[in-house]
Amino acid sequence: MLFSRRLMLGLAIAGTLAGALAFPALAEGPTEIDLFFPVPVDGKLARDMGTLIKEFNEGHPNIKATAVYTGSYDDTLIKTRASIKAGKPPAAVIMSANFLLDMQIENELTNLDPLIAADGTTKEQFLGQFFPALQGNAVINRSVYGVPFHNSTPLLYINADKAKEAGLDPSKPPQTWAELTDWAKKLTKREGDKVTQWGIAIPCAYDYCGWMMETLTMTNGGRYYNEEFGGEVYYDTPSMLGALTWWNDLVTKHKVHPPGATPGPAVSTSFISGNAAMMMLSTGSLTYVRDNAKFAYKVAFIPRNVRNAVPIGGASLIVPAGQDADKQKAAWTLIKWMTSPEKSAWWSRATGYFAPNMAAYKTPDMVEFLNKNPDAKTAVEQLDVAKPWFATYKTVPVRKTLEDEVMLVLNGKKQPKEALVAAQKAADETLKPYNAETSLKLP
Amino acid sequence: MSLAEPAALPVATSAAPHLHVLKRFTNRFKASLPAYLLLLPSLVFLTLFTYGAMGRVLVDALYQRATPRAPVRFAGLDNIAAVLTDSAFTGAVVNNLVYAVGTAVPSIALALLFALALSRTNAVTSALRAALFLPVLIPMVAASALFLFIFLPNVGLLDYYIGSFLPVLPNWLGDSDIALYAIMVITIWKNAGYYMLFFLAGLQAVPEDVMEAAHLDGAGPYQRLRHIILPELKPTFLFVTVIATLNAVTQVDHVFVMTKGGPSNATNLVLFYIYQQAVEHYDIGKASAATLLTLAALMGLTALSFRTMANREGGG
Numbered sequence: 001m002l003f004s005r006r007l008m009l010g011l012a013i014a015g016t017l018a019g020a021l022a023f024p025a026l027a028e029g030p031t032e033i034d035l036f037f038p039v040p041v042d043g044k045l046a047r048d049m050g051t052l053i054k055e056f057n058e059g060h061p062n063i064k065a066t067a068v069y070t071g072s073y074d075d076t077l078i079k080t081r082a083s084i085k086a087g088k089p090p091a092a093v094i095m096s097a098n099f100l101l102d103m104q105i106e107n108e109l110t111n112l113d114p115l116i117a118a119d120g121t122t123k124e125q126f127l128g129q130f131f132p133a134l135q136g137n138a139v140i141n142r143s144v145y146g147v148p149f150h151n152s153t154p155l156l157y158i159n160a161d162k163a164k165e166a167g168l169d170p171s172k173p174p175q176t177w178a179e180l181t182d183w184a185k186k187l188t189k190r191e192g193d194k195v196t197q198w199g200i201a202i203p204c205a206y207d208y209c210g211w212m213m214e215t216l217t218m219t220n221g222g223r224y225y226n227e228e229f230g231g232e233v234y235y236d237t238p239s240m241l242g243a244l245t246w247w248n249d250l251v252t253k254h255k256v257h258p259p260g261a262t263p264g265p266a267v268s269t270s271f272i273s274g275n276a277a278m279m280m281l282s283t284g285s286l287t288y289v290r291d292n293a294k295f296a297y298k299v300a301f302i303p304r305n306v307r308n309a310v311p312i313g314g315a316s317l318i319v320p321a322g323q324d325a326d327k328q329k330a331a332w333t334l335i336k337w338m339t340s341p342e343k344s345a346w347w348s349r350a351t352g353y354f355a356p357n358m359a360a361y362k363t364p365d366m367v368e369f370l371n372k373n374p375d376a377k378t379a380v381e382q383l384d385v386a387k388p389w390f391a392t393y394k395t396v397p398v399r400k401t402l403e404d405e406v407m408l409v410l411n412g413k414k415q416p417k418e419a420l421v422a423a424q425k426a427a428d429e430t431l432k433p434y435n436a437e438t439s440l441k442l443p
Numbered sequence: 444m445s446l447a448e449p450a451a452l453p454v455a456t457s458a459a460p461h462l463h464v465l466k467r468f469t470n471r472f473k474a475s476l477p478a479y480l481l482l483l484p485s486l487v488f489l490t491l492f493t494y495g496a497m498g499r500v501l502v503d504a505l506y507q508r509a510t511p512r513a514p515v516r517f518a519g520l521d522n523i524a525a526v527l528t529d530s531a532f533t534g535a536v537v538n539n540l541v542y543a544v545g546t547a548v549p550s551i552a553l554a555l556l557f558a559l560a561l562s563r564t565n566a567v568t569s570a571l572r573a574a575l576f577l578p579v580l581i582p583m584v585a586a587s588a589l590f591l592f593i594f595l596p597n598v599g600l601l602d603y604y605i606g607s608f609l610p611v612l613p614n615w616l617g618d619s620d621i622a623l624y625a626i627m628v629i630t631i632w633k634n635a636g637y638y639m640l641f642f643l644a645g646l647q648a649v650p651e652d653v654m655e656a657a658h659l660d661g662a663g664p665y666q667r668l669r670h671i672i673l674p675e676l677k678p679t680f681l682f683v684t685v686i687a688t689l690n691a692v693t694q695v696d697h698v699f700v701m702t703k704g705g706p707s708n709a710t711n712l713v714l715f716y717i718y719q720q721a722v723e724h725y726d727i728g729k730a731s732a733a734t735l736l737t738l739a740a741l742m743g744l745t746a747l748s749f750r751t752m753a754n755r756e757g758g759g
Contacts, residue, residue, distance in 0.1 A: 408619070
């Protein structure tokens with residue numbers, strides 16, 4: 001009897017627990033949607049996102065959006081995939097623009113064409129709002145899968161005070177690799193063998209490293225990957241060899257760049273503290289630099305060796321596959337609101353990303369802001385030469401094969417040529433299943 | 444129930460022998476039924492969240508998607524073979540072995556040292572114990588985020604203090620020769636205080652009279668340590684070694700936060716490799732196969748050490 005009484009108690013507790021798990025409270029009222037958002041750069045993006053979503057909810061009483069912070073770009077992909085697998089995808093996600101192709105190949109994206117058509121607009125009209133450089137990462141097989149939300153390009157940041165100290169004119173920033181090398185040499189300070197001030201720092205951590213390699217390769221005339229087809233990358237090419245060799249030369253030959261692989265936040269901290277006189281970093285870090293630099297700084301285009309060209313970065317809004325129709329509609333309302341000229345402009349000012357919606361730059365607040373902060377214009381001007389961000393089948397592992405080899409080079413373990421041969425081989429191996437199904441599937 | 448048994452016995456012997464066995468089994472089951480019922484709630488949750496997941500891993504490890512659009516097919520041991528031939532996996536195993544030995548030995552040695560130094564309880568030792576235990580209370584993720592800044596080349600706290608003594612300033616987390624050791628330092632810093640607790644408890648169990656006798660016999664501090672304290676602490680050593688080894692395999696928070704396994708896989712550990720296969724390569728089959736291999740190794744290790752422990756306790 002003693003047993004049974006305890007047993008009953010135990011079963012009762014277990015039963016309550018099971019009940020609580022099985023029957024969550026049934027919600028009524030506004031359509032509740034989740035928005036997954038990453039914070040990939042320096043600054044206070046999470047707080048700004050809270051402000052934005054609060055404003056949306058106040059203006060749309062029949063929708064209740066919740067912003068869910070999901071870590072870095074890579075983490076956001078992981079969490080989105082996990083939630084799709086679990087059958088509970090979020091209604092919208094701010095997804096790194098170069099993951100869209102991979103997700104589309106895996107059937108994880110909602111085609112946005114019907115939603116655009118339901119609004120009575122054409123695809124061309126809809127896409128026409130955004131800078132042309134951004135469309136490459138949003139349109140797959142002529143269908144729209146993403147709406148550009150915040151975008152970036154890499155920039156050259158210069159500590160103007162240090163430049164003047166070294167007898168350089170910060171109003172005429174370096175335009176070519178040769179000039180940049182020269183500047184970096186003049187800006188490097190040494191005490192014996194020890195470097196107390198680096199001429200330039202370029203970030204290299206997983207994700208950033210691939211983007212910087214694409215940047216350097218593009219300014220050297222190269223392409224990095226096949227923009228039309230997700231099964232090819234161009235690692236073992238003269239343009240990339242030149243890019244990696246130059247980066248390696250900055251480290252080992254000229255000794256003006258810190259050795260090893262340095263992640264983005266370490267590079268920006270180094271720049272802010274005056275330890276690195278120049279850096280290449282995303283426009284997304286511009287607001288952080290503006291708020292924290294205790295010196296005059298200058299931003300400029302990424303210098304060229306062959307041509308001026310940069311990849312875009314940043315993120316698009318997507319709707320994951322497997323979402324209810326009413327939530328899809330609510331998500332679409334949220335997406336259109338967030339990418340409208342006013343909100344786009346506000347977000348751009350808050351973060352430093354450029355606003356993908358061209359009309360954002362005609363809003364009075366933005367015109368005034370640009371007059372006050374002419375440095376924000378540089379990123380927009382550089383858009384003229386911007387191209388899509390690399391996107392392939394299994395983008396992350398394909399990118400990692402290159403990054404691992406680049407890190408070996410920057411650590412003095414490998415020569416650029418053998419590193420790129422190894423990276424190409426590993427990438428081809430990863431891309432093999434996709435090619436087997438597409439380019440090598442013959443009648 | 445046990446009282447009824449003798450009366451039932453003759454009947455059972457006259458029947459077929461297997462019935463006898465069956466009956467004994469039912470009787471025994473009846474006797475332990477309340478125990479099973481009491482265990483049921485936790486069994487349900489264990490099955491749902493532990494055994495169920497393990498079973499799922501076992502199944503997933505046997506299947507593979509050849510191409511993105513092809514259906515999942517039975518692959519047998521192919522996934523395990525693919526993992527074993529993957530240089531990233533073998534590299535992660537080697538890293539993990541270096542990491543396990545390189546964190547377990549120093550942190551246990553430090554823990555023992557701290558425990559011996561602080562075994563007497565007074566205001567000073569209590570304060571020092573608390574100070575040494577503090578790192579245990581900080582979540583690994585938070586600690587890693589802090590160390591990210593401590594390790595910053597040139598501008599970090601570490602270079603601020605020791606930078607002037609070094610010929611060149613190393614890129615602590617960005618140099619593939621150093622990064623793993625930088626990661627190991629954090630683990631040692633974080634775990635030594637935790638293991639110290641076990642040794643402090645172990646030291647309480649050293650018999651006072653034996654120590655006094657040794658003292659009277661003129662045994663010096665080293666002799667007392669070598670011949671009394673260390674032998675008495677053997678079970679503690681064994682237990683802490685198991686814990687430290689398990690930690691070396693299951694704690695990768697700092698790898699995740701600080702290096703993501705880089706540069707060039709220099710800090711890639713087995714658990715992080717599994718994570719990469721599952722979420723970056725999106726290769727559930729290979730991730731499950733690597734998980735199985737790790738689970739097998741861990742279970743083997745645990746079984747071995749607990750058997751040794753049981754033997755020792757039985758013999759002692």
